[in-house]
Amino acid sequence: MAGHNESILREPLITGENITYSKITEDILVPVENKPNKAWWIGFSVAVFFALVWVVSISYTFYVGLGTWGLNKTVGWAWDITGFVWWVGIGHAGTLISAVLLLFRQNWRNSINRSAEAMTIFAVICAATYIIAHMGRPWLAYMVFPLPNQFGSLWVNFNSPLIWDVFAISTYFSVSLVFWYTGLLPDIATIRDRATGLRRRIYSILSFGWAGSVKNWQRFESVSLILAGVSTPLVLSVHTIVSFDFATSLEPGWHTTIFPPYFVAGAIFSGFAMVQTLLLIARKVMNFENYITMFHIESMNKIIIVTGSIVGVAYLTELFIAWYSGVEYEQYAFLNRVSGPYWWAYWSMMTCNVISPQLFWFKKIRTSIWASWLLSIVVNIGMWFERFVIIVTSLHRDYLPSSWVMFYPSLIDVTLFVGSIGVFFTLFLLFLRVLPAIAMAEVKLILKTSSDQVKQKQIRDGKIKPEQAELYQESLEKFDSVDYLKV
Amino acid sequence: MGTHNHTHNFNQQFEFTGKAKTWSLIAIIIGVVAIAYGFLFDHSEHHAERTFANLLLMGYYFTCVCAAGAFFLALQFVAQAGWSAGLLRIPQAFARVLPIASVVLIVIIIAGLYSHNLYHHWNQEGIAQEGHPNYDYLIAQKASFLNAPFFIGRQIIFLGVYSIFALLLAKYSYNEDTVGGLSNYHKSFKISAIFLVIFGFTTPIWSFDTIMSLEAHWFSTMFGWYNFAAMWVSGLCAITLTVILLKKAGYLSWVNSNHLHDLGKFIFAFSIFWTYVWFAQFLLIWYANMPEETVYFYLRWEPEYKPWFWLNIIMNFLAPVLILMTRDSKRQMSVMTFVCIFLLCGHWLDYYMMVMPGTVESHRTFGITEIGIALGFAGLFTFLMLSKLAQKPLVAKNHPFLDESLHHHI
Numbered sequence: 083m084a085g086h087n088e089s090i091l092r093e094p095l096i097t098g099e100n101i102t103y104s105k106i107t108e109d110i111l112v113p114v115e116n117k118p119n120k121a122w123w124i125g126f127s128v129a130v131f132f133a134l135v136w137v138v139s140i141s142y143t144f145y146v147g148l149g150t151w152g153l154n155k156t157v158g159w160a161w162d163i164t165g166f167v168w169w170v171g172i173g174h175a176g177t178l179i180s181a182v183l184l185l186f187r188q189n190w191r192n193s194i195n196r197s198a199e200a201m202t203i204f205a206v207i208c209a210a211t212y213i214i215a216h217m218g219r220p221w222l223a224y225m226v227f228p229l230p231n232q233f234g235s236l237w238v239n240f241n242s243p244l245i246w247d248v249f250a251i252s253t254y255f256s257v258s259l260v261f262w263y264t265g266l267l268p269d270i271a272t273i274r275d276r277a278t279g280l281r282r283r284i285y286s287i288l289s290f291g292w293a294g295s296v297k298n299w300q301r302f303e304s305v306s307l308i309l310a311g312v313s314t315p316l317v318l319s320v321h322t323i324v325s326f327d328f329a330t331s332l333e334p335g336w337h338t339t340i341f342p343p344y345f346v347a348g349a350i351f352s353g354f355a356m357v358q359t360l361l362l363i364a365r366k367v368m369n370f371e372n373y374i375t376m377f378h379i380e381s382m383n384k385i386i387i388v389t390g391s392i393v394g395v396a397y398l399t400e401l402f403i404a405w406y407s408g409v410e411y412e413q414y415a416f417l418n419r420v421s422g423p424y425w426w427a428y429w430s431m432m433t434c435n436v437i438s439p440q441l442f443w444f445k446k447i448r449t450s451i452w453a454s455w456l457l458s459i460v461v462n463i464g465m466w467f468e469r470f471v472i473i474v475t476s477l478h479r480d481y482l483p484s485s486w487v488m489f490y491p492s493l494i495d496v497t498l499f500v501g502s503i504g505v506f507f508t509l510f511l512l513f514l515r516v517l518p519a520i521a522m523a524e525v526k527l528i529l530k531t532s533s534d535q536v537k538q539k540q541i542r543d544g545k546i547k548p549e550q551a552e553l554y555q556e557s558l559e560k561f562d563s564v565d566y567l568k569v
Numbered sequence: 570m571g572t573h574n575h576t577h578n579f580n581q582q583f584e585f586t587g588k589a590k591t592w593s594l595i596a597i598i599i600g601v602v603a604i605a606y607g608f609l610f611d612h613s614e615h616h617a618e619r620t621f622a623n624l625l626l627m628g629y630y631f632t633c634v635c636a637a638g639a640f641f642l643a644l645q646f647v648a649q650a651g652w653s654a655g656l657l658r659i660p661q662a663f664a665r666v667l668p669i670a671s672v673v674l675i676v677i678i679i680a681g682l683y684s685h686n687l688y689h690h691w692n693q694e695g696i697a698q699e700g701h702p703n704y705d706y707l708i709a710q711k712a713s714f715l716n717a718p719f720f721i722g723r724q725i726i727f728l729g730v731y732s733i734f735a736l737l738l739a740k741y742s743y744n745e746d747t748v749g750g751l752s753n754y755h756k757s758f759k760i761s762a763i764f765l766v767i768f769g770f771t772t773p774i775w776s777f778d779t780i781m782s783l784e785a786h787w788f789s790t791m792f793g794w795y796n797f798a799a800m801w802v803s804g805l806c807a808i809t810l811t812v813i814l815l816k817k818a819g820y821l822s823w824v825n826s827n828h829l830h831d832l833g834k835f836i837f838a839f840s841i842f843w844t845y846v847w848f849a850q851f852l853l854i855w856y857a858n859m860p861e862e863t864v865y866f867y868l869r870w871e872p873e874y875k876p877w878f879w880l881n882i883i884m885n886f887l888a889p890v891l892i893l894m895t896r897d898s899k900r901q902m903s904v905m906t907f908v909c910i911f912l913l914c915g916h917w918l919d920y921y922m923m924v925m926p927g928t929v930e931s932h933r934t935f936g937i938t939e940i941g942i943a944l945g946f947a948g949l950f951t952f953l954m955l956s957k958l959a960q961k962p963l964v965a966k967n968h969p970f971l972d973e974s975l976h977h978h979i
Contacts, residue, residue: 089651391770396790
C-alpha cells in the first residue's frame with residue numbers, strides 16, 4: 083500500500099478519535115496489565131476442563147493402546163488423522179497472514195498477525211499431539227528421526243511422505259515460533275518498560291535486551307523480511323507434504339495430482355476461519371474494535387470466499403476427472419462419497435465449504451459480525467468433514483468388497499478431539515493474558531497513514547475530491563466502531 | 570488529491586510506426602510463409618499434423634497471453650491494487666486482442682478436427698461405436714463429453730465469455746478517461762469479481778479440452794492449474810517486456826524501477842508456483858507408477874523428448890529463481906528484459922512438451938515450421954496489441970489509485 087499517498091478510497095485500519103501512540107499501548111495492554119475479567123475466567127475454566135478431558139483420554143490411550151480408538155482392519159486410519167490434518171490446516175493462516183501478506187505489503191495484517199501466529203503455534207502443537215498419539219508407544223518417538231541406533235535394520239524410510247512430514251512440520255513449527263517471537267520483541271520491551279518488580283524482571287529477560295535503537299529496528303526489519311521469505315515456501319511445503327501422505331498411495335480418492343495445491347488452499351481457508359472465530363470474540367471482549375475493524379473482518383471474509391471457491395474448483399475437478407478417467411475404482415470411490423453410506427459427510431462438506439461461504443458475496447452478511455462468526459464455525463466444521471470424507475470414505479470400501487466396513491468412532495476418539503480443542507483454547511487464553519494480542523509496534527506504524535482520524539483531517543483540510551470523500555464516509559457506515567460520526 | 574508531479578504527460582499516446590511496425594509485419598509474413606511451407610512444400614511424412622500441432626501450440630499460447638492480460642486487470646481491481654494503476658493500459662491492450670486470438674484459436678481447432686489432424690486420440694470415425702475397427706472402450710465412455718460439436722461449442726462459449734469481459738473491462742476504463750468520477754471504477758470492480766469466478770471455474774475445463782484431450786486416455790486433476798500457472802507466468806512476462814520496451818522508447822515516464830520490481834516479484838513467485846504444480850503432478854505420478862498415468866511421462870522420456878523435458882524445468886524454474894532472487898536484478902531493465910524473453914521461450918517449450926508427444930509423437934522436429942510459426946504468432950500478437958495500445962492514451966488518468974501508483978515506493 084501506498085504510505086503517505088494512501089488513497090482515501092482505502093478504508094481505515096484504525097478507527098477512533100484522538101488515537102495516539104500511547105493510547106494504542108494503553109488499549110492493547112489492558113488484558114495484560116490488569117486482572118482478568120469474568121468472561122476470561124469463564125472461558126478459561128471451560129477450556130481447562132476440556133484440556134483435562136484430553137489429558138485423561140491421551141493417558142488412557144497410552145496406557146491401553148490404540149485399540150481404544152474405533153479403528154478396524156479396513157479403516158486403519160480415521161478420526162485421529164482427521165484431527166491431525168484439521169489442526170495442521172488451521173496452523174496455516176498465521177504464517178500466511180504474517181509472511182505472505184507482509185510480502186504483498188498488505189498493511190491490514192498488522193492488527194491480526196500476532197494472534198494468528200499464536201494460533202498457528204498452538205494449532206501445530208495440537209497437531210503434534212496426534213503424531214505422538216499415533217505412535218502408540220510415545221516413549222519411542224525419537225525413532226522417527228534418522229538417529230544412529232543399535233536396532234539393526236530399523237531405520238527411517240526416506241521414501242515415505244510420513245518421514246517428510248516429520249521434517250516439514252518440525253521446520254515449520256520452529257520457523258513460525260521464531261517469526262512470532264521476533265515480532266514480539268519490541269512489544270515485550272514495551273511491557274517491560276511499564277512493569278515493576280518481578281514482572282519487570284521476567285519481561286526483561288524475555289525481551290532479549292531490546293533497546294529500540296535504530297540498529298535494533300533496522301535488524302528487526304531485515305530479519306522479518308528474511309523470515310517471511312523463508313516461511314512462505316514452508317507454509318506451502320507443510321500442507322503439500324500432508325497431502326502427499328495420501329496422494330502418493332494407490333488408493334482411489336487419495337491418489338490424485340491436484341491434492342497438494344488443493345490441500346494448501348483448504349488449509350488457508352480453515353486457518354482464516356479459525357482466526358475469524360477467535361478474533362471476533364477477542365475484539366469484543368477486550369475492546370479492540372478500533373484496531374480490528376470491520377475492514378479486517380470483511381477482508382478475511384473475502385479471503386474465505388476465494389479459498390472456499392478454490393477448494394470448490396478442486397472438488398468439482400476431482401469429481402469430473404474421476405468420471406473422465408474411465409477408471410472404475412476412481413469412479414466408484416467418488417460415487418460412494420456422494421451417495422454411499424457416508425453421503426451426509428460429503429454433503430456436509432460441500433455445503434459448509436463451498437456453498438455457505440458464497441453467502442459472503444452479500445455485503446450485509448460479510449459485514450455482519452454475527453453472520454461472520456457463525457459462518458466461520460460452519461467452515462471449521464466443513465473442513466473437519468472434508469478430511470473425514472477424504473480419509474474414511476476412501477478407506478471403508480476398498481478394492482475387496484468382502485472387507486467393506488463402516489467406521490464408528492469410540493468415546494476416546496471423540497474425547498481426544500474435543501479435548502484437543504480444550505488444549506488449544508487454554509493455550510490461546512493464556513497467551514491473551516501474558517502477551518499483547520495485537521502487534522502494538524506494527525499498528526503504530528500505520529497510525530499516521532491509515533487511521534480514520536488522519537483521513538478525516540485530510541477531508542476537513544479540503545485535500546480530497548468531494549466525490550471520493552463522500553464515498554469514504556459512506557464506507558464507514560458499516561464500521562461498528564465508528565459511532566462518533568453518526569451523532 | 571491531485572498529483573504533485575506535473576512533469577508527466579497523461580495524454581501521451583503510443584505511436585505505432587517505425588521498427589516495431591515493420592518487424593512485426595515481417596514476422597507475420599515469416600509465419601505465413603512457414604505455414605505455407607508446412608502444408609505445401611514440406612514433403613516429409615506427417616507434415617500436416619506437424620503444422621497443425623504448431624498452429625495449435627501458438628494459437629493456444631497467443632490466447633493464453635491475451636487472457637492473462639484480462640486476468641491481470643481483473644485481479645488488480647478486485648485486490649484494490651494501487652501500485653499497478655499506471656501500467657494498466659498494457660494488459661488492457663492484451664485483453665482487447667483476446668477476441669481476435671479466440672477466433673484464431675477456434676478456427677485452428679475446427680480445421681484440425683475436421684481435417685483429422687488434431688485430437689485424433691478421440692476424434693476418429695467409429696471410435697465410440699462398439700464393433701467398429703476403431704472402437705476404443707475408454708474413449709467411448711467419455712464420448713458424451715469429447716465429441717466435436719460439444720467440444721467446439723465449449724470453446725466458443727468459454728472464449729466468447731472471456732472476450733466479453735475483457736472488452737468490458739477495457740471499455741469502462743476508457744469511459745473513465747472521459748467522464749472521470751468513480752462510477753466506472755465501481756463497474757470495473759464488479760465485473761472483475763464476476764469474471765474471476767467464471768474464469769476460475771472454467772479455465773481448468775478449457776485446458777482439459779484444448780491440451781489434455783490431445784492425449785485423451787490420460788488424465789490428471791492438476792492439469793488445469795498447471796496450465797493456469799503457465800498462462801499467468803507467460804502473460805506476466807509479456808506485460809513486463811512490453812512495459813520495458815515502451816519505457817526504453819521514451820514512453821511511460823511514470824513507471825519506474827519500483828513498478829518493475831513488483832512485476833519481477835510476480836514473475837519470480839509464479840515461476841516457483843509453476844514449478845510447484847509441475848513437480849507435484851510429476852512426483853505423484855512417478856511415485857504411484859500406475860500405467861494409465863505414467864503413459865504421459867513415459868512418452869516424454871523417450872529419447873526424442875527427454876533432453877527437452879529436463880530443459881523445460883531448467884529454463885522455467887532454475888533460471889528465474891537464480892536470476893530474480895536478488896532485489897537489484899528485479900529493478901534493472903536489462904536483467905528483466907533478458908528474463909522475460911527467456912521465460913517466454915521457456916513457456917513455448919513448456920507448451921511444446923504438452924502438445925507434441927500427443928500429436929506428432931516420435932516424429933518430433935524442430936525446424937522451419939516450429940520457428941516460423943512461433944515468430945508469425947509473436948508478430949501477430951505484437952502488431953495487434955500495439956495497434957490497440959496506440960488507440961488510447963497510455964495511462965488511465967482518472968483511475969482513483971493513480972496517485973498511489975505514481976508514488977509507489979518499495
